[in-house]
Amino acid sequence: MIGLSKLTSQHFQDDAVPLELLQQRAFNSRWAQQEADVIPLTAADPDFRICPAIRQRLVDYATEGVMSYGPPLGLPEFRSTVAQWFQSNRGITCGPEDVFATDSAAAGMAAIARASLEIGDEVLIPDPVDFLFEHTVQRAGGIPKRVAISYEMTAAEYIEELEKQLTNRTKMIWLCNPHNPLGRVFAAEWLRAVANWSIEHGLKILSDEIWSDIVYQPHVHTSVAALSPEIAQQTVTVYGFSKNFALAGLRVGCLICADPLWREQIVEAADAPSTVFGVSVLSQVAAIAAITDGGSWLTEFRQHLQDQRDYTVQRLSAWPETKVDVPQGTYVIFPRPTHPHIEELVEEMKRSAKVALVPGSARWFGPGAVGHLRICFATSRGILAEAFDRLDRFWAQS
């Protein structure tokens, strides 16, 4: 049995999980949308309260009571804080003018797609990957071309797969790093090879780095835009505050785009200058607090998650004939049990074991996901242990 690290903070202990509030407030297939006796390890959203420094900043700002219109691209303090953080923590050369506050990372991706694609333009996306990649390309009139990726695949192998899907309609490549649902963190050299190949073929790069704060030792996150000025000019980096700081409900993310013309097109495609699109100022204030004052909380959260990751891998080792890749980042794991119909398995687990998981179906992650399960382990040790105890009994009875 893997114990909790001594560093694990009180914020992430069993009694820190606000179950009653989650049952009222956690939607997206989580507590508020499940039967009361079901444990949801579904949407990638933590079971913990947000960091105290963010709560305090929200309280202060709400008390001050001015909720006037914000500026279309984001509060000046938001843009400068994000830029400084990306500069010093990710090595991306950028200033406040390169930052655009978006109403979620997903909304940022949608604006990028609309700004960058014409009807019929093709986009190389990984298979598997979160459904929003395919969805967003299609909504913008583009055609997603799925490129098989795996936990082990080298850059050369991935480029070989990319080549197969490349046509004269290919306009962009979308990366997900760290990768949801594979849990893979791409190394700098891997990224450099893929980015250089992309630029050689005239493709613009979207790098979804919403998971980039959830990376486990000894892995480190590399922002593709930090690799060279040439890459930076062709890349837009998407970031958010939902996975790292549990702010999904506040709907705040951002993108960093060094090319002023492209950025202007994205901002215009978002319909931000008209005020039709924008981000709640209170949500931006939460994000500012996260960056400036959330560091130690985040370190503790990551430590807790690393312990949870190890524990999850250990518990999965008891499952019958189940392939498990150890996540290098993210707080999801993507095991492949031996079962002919994964959606039926998930239904059965929910019905009889009272544990809700996400099926690795083509709908959610692409055809490459079929046969897998996705399990979110961003909960307390007690809840996770109870879920695995239930699943052990489920397997024993199967």
Added chain:
Amino acid sequence: MIGLSKLTSQHFQDDAVPLELLQQRAFNSRWAQQEADVIPLTAADPDFRICPAIRQRLVDYATEGVMSYGPPLGLPEFRSTVAQWFQSNRGITCGPEDVFATDSAAAGMAAIARASLEIGDEVLIPDPVDFLFEHTVQRAGGIPKRVAISYEMTAAEYIEELEKQLTNRTKMIWLCNPHNPLGRVFAAEWLRAVANWSIEHGLKILSDEIWSDIVYQPHVHTSVAALSPEIAQQTVTVYGFSKNFALAGLRVGCLICADPLWREQIVEAADAPSTVFGVSVLSQVAAIAAITDGGSWLTEFRQHLQDQRDYTVQRLSAWPETKVDVPQGTYVIFPRPTHPHIEELVEEMKRSAKVALVPGSARWFGPGAVGHLRICFATSRGILAEAFDRLDRFWAQS
């Protein structure tokens, strides 16, 4: 000199205006975007703190600290609170399922346009009206057809104008009630005549009622969807919390649509089911607090605004040859001074009198606005008096 009503609350006195915070936080051509010595009577956004009950609810919710994903159409409590309020205060027959939480009224209108229009479809919009009407129709691929409207125009006269613009491509009519910038509140019989004409011609109705809480005695607001079940089925009502409760920065509004199929199309056009579109849960909580606990604050605010309206009309009567229609609702007024180039006049007023106003230009309100000024009077008496003192000196020197 018109004094402040005895009812005017401490919330709206001169010392209640948080000038220092506004100078940091009020964008959209307001304090944070003007020279320090300029008084902005520009964007329709109050100079006051939000109502204490909303602040308290935000503080409580932030302290509780759960910011998980909300559901795509809005929090259940948001939808039920809004539905109940529209049912009891507007006489619209609706339930929670008819309500869709939107990231601003403007974003709601954009989703309605995308769901309801095909390329080249025509929409009858008033001239003048806020620029978002034209903008939003055009962004959805539709063609706005401007229909001249005035402060005095009867329904029969307006229908005559509508007839002139009606073609076999006309699909919708968009109403703005109370009307920005005319300040007109349309009477029930006026609305019934226009709505019946619209339905006879197979047009769907969008009713922008974001101003509907700011109506002055003896006028009363009528929701067009409350007039008959037939009208309700063809109408979507747009509402928000920016004008009434000063929550523009929180980006929260809603729409009420009784036709389930149409509503589903709107929700889909918004891209809400995918989570790409959504509203901050904290902003929804603020809106819930506004409806449930903000009533007495709103009554005081409206009383203050009615006093301000009367004072504004009195001060404008001293302007040389200026036509003034007394607003029946909204906190904007739309005088027409005698000046050949209204944009130059506005520039001159800002430069030499240090008062910023919105020019009645075609860009902001349509060709029917040319020659007018729009003045927002949602500030304290002292600030408004100072602005008019400056403008009096400006006219004296002109």
